[in-house]
Amino acid sequence: MSENAREAILEAARIAAQHYGYGGINFRSIGETVGIKNASIYYHFPSKADLGAAVAKRYWQDAVKALEVLREENPEPLRSLQAYPSLFRKSLEDGNRLCLSSFMAAEYVDLPDAVRSEVLAFADINVAWLMARLTDLGAGSPEVCERRARAIYSAIAGAQLIARTRADIGLYDELVQSYQDTGLIPA
Amino acid sequence: MSENAREAILEAARIAAQHYGYGGINFRSIGETVGIKNASIYYHFPSKADLGAAVAKRYWQDAVKALEVLREENPEPLRSLQAYPSLFRKSLEDGNRLCLSSFMAAEYVDLPDAVRSEVLAFADINVAWLMARLTDLGAGSPEVCERRARAIYSAIAGAQLIARTRADIGLYDELVQSYQDTGLIPA
DNA sequence: ACCTGAACACCGTTCAAGT
DNA sequence: ACCTGAACACCGTTCAAGT
Numbered sequence: 240m241s242e243n244a245r246e247a248i249l250e251a252a253r254i255a256a257q258h259y260g261y262g263g264i265n266f267r268s269i270g271e272t273v274g275i276k277n278a279s280i281y282y283h284f285p286s287k288a289d290l291g292a293a294v295a296k297r298y299w300q301d302a303v304k305a306l307e308v309l310r311e312e313n314p315e316p317l318r319s320l321q322a323y324p325s326l327f328r329k330s331l332e333d334g335n336r337l338c339l340s341s342f343m344a345a346e347y348v349d350l351p352d353a354v355r356s357e358v359l360a361f362a363d364i365n366v367a368w369l370m371a372r373l374t375d376l377g378a379g380s381p382e383v384c385e386r387r388a389r390a391i392y393s394a395i396a397g398a399q400l401i402a403r404t405r406a407d408i409g410l411y412d413e414l415v416q417s418y419q420d421t422g423l424i425p426a
Numbered sequence: 427m428s429e430n431a432r433e434a435i436l437e438a439a440r441i442a443a444q445h446y447g448y449g450g451i452n453f454r455s456i457g458e459t460v461g462i463k464n465a466s467i468y469y470h471f472p473s474k475a476d477l478g479a480a481v482a483k484r485y486w487q488d489a490v491k492a493l494e495v496l497r498e499e500n501p502e503p504l505r506s507l508q509a510y511p512s513l514f515r516k517s518l519e520d521g522n523r524l525c526l527s528s529f530m531a532a533e534y535v536d537l538p539d540a541v542r543s544e545v546l547a548f549a550d551i552n553v554a555w556l557m558a559r560l561t562d563l564g565a566g567s568p569e570v571c572e573r574r575a576r577a578i579y580s581a582i583a584g585a586q587l588i589a590r591t592r593a594d595i596g597l598y599d600e601l602v603q604s605y606q607d608t609g610l611i612p613a
Numbered sequence: 614a615c616c617t618g619a620a621c622a623c624c625g626t627t628c629a630a631g632t
Numbered sequence: 633a634c635c636t637g638a639a640c641a642c643c644g645t646t647c648a649a650g651t
Contacts, residue, residue, distance in 0.1 A: 260532065345528065392588065393581070404546060453644065
């Protein structure tokens with residue numbers, strides 16, 4: 240039961256964070272969902288900051304796995320790069336949600352340090368993955384590939400942010416298509 | 427005095443919102459800044475939603491003026507498009523702040539309707555301006571120019587978001603440069 | 614017309630106390 | 633080991649009351 244309560248708290252916090260950001264993590268409603276009192280959460284997580292950091296950490300660890308799968312399914316570097324935006328599309332499909340990291344990037348100044356470093360880790364692993372694919376593609380020197388990887392990542396994050404405000408997945412697809420048409424994303 | 431109090435509230439709320447988002451608008455600390463009790467704010471604004479909407483509305487109205495100035499200073503369409511990212515750079519320069527609209531785009535689901543429509547208005551006026559410049563440049567049909575305008579806007583918003591999490595203006599400049607190198611932003 | 618004090622239900626957090 | 637009740641200082645909001 241003890242490990243289950245911890246997991247249940249983490250899961251409830253993840254859902255809240257993905258819908259409302261770090262500020263949306265509410266100890267009393269999490270307690271209700273899990274079936275314990277809000278004070279009991281402090282037995283499992285010493286503070287909201289720790290709970291938030293645990294959520295963000297698991298989030299980027301899951302992203303690492305998803306990126307590995309994406310690469311295995313698309314061994315061709317060009318195809319894997321073309322498939323990359325589909326990862327961020329999923330959040331929009333699933334309840335018009337924002338990538339947790341973009342969410343927390345917006346809340347950045349308010350964020351406890353422990354949460355902040357996990358948010359940065361998410362960006363890091365995405366850029367590293369994109370850089371590796373671009374290198375496989377022979378897109379240039381390590382410096383060139385890293386610059387390009389960062390540009391793709393930030394443009395995709397922006398597309399997701401803007402498309403969400405219109406609750407319009409079609410807009411996201413259009414933006415990604417434009418990125419490909421103009422050559423930002425190799426096509 | 428009455429009009430001054432309203433203005434002072436609006437100004438204090440703007441600063442709070444630009445630093446911490448809509449959620450960062452705090453009636454008690456605004457009251458302290460202005461020199462009145464928090465309950466008195468309700469005499470000027472019927473709710474936090476109305477205050478937030480007023481802040482967001484003024485924000486995009488100011489953006490309209492800034493875009494007009496940018497165009498007057500850069501009558502050449504290509505040059506005005508190249509100068510466009512400097513507007514979003516200013517927020518980063520000035521206290522590593524995020525464009526208010528991106529901030530509120532992240533908080534989107536939590537936002538009262540009145541605030542939401544002002545956030546959308548900001549994106550609209552930016553896209554309209556970009557589209558007009560692209561049209562002046564002869565970048566293609568209205569549809570093509572609008573698509574491209576949206577892509578530029580979302581990519582810039584993303585660059586600002588990502589650069590802010592590193593508190594690194596150099597990263598913003600690098601991202602913008604990449605957008606220009608790859609051809610997303612005409613150069 | 615403009616402001617205040619006191620109250621409301623809500624938050625994260627603490628802590629002594631229960632089993 | 634795990635959970636609870638009660639309290640704390642904080643929030644937006646309301647409202648009767650002041651000038």
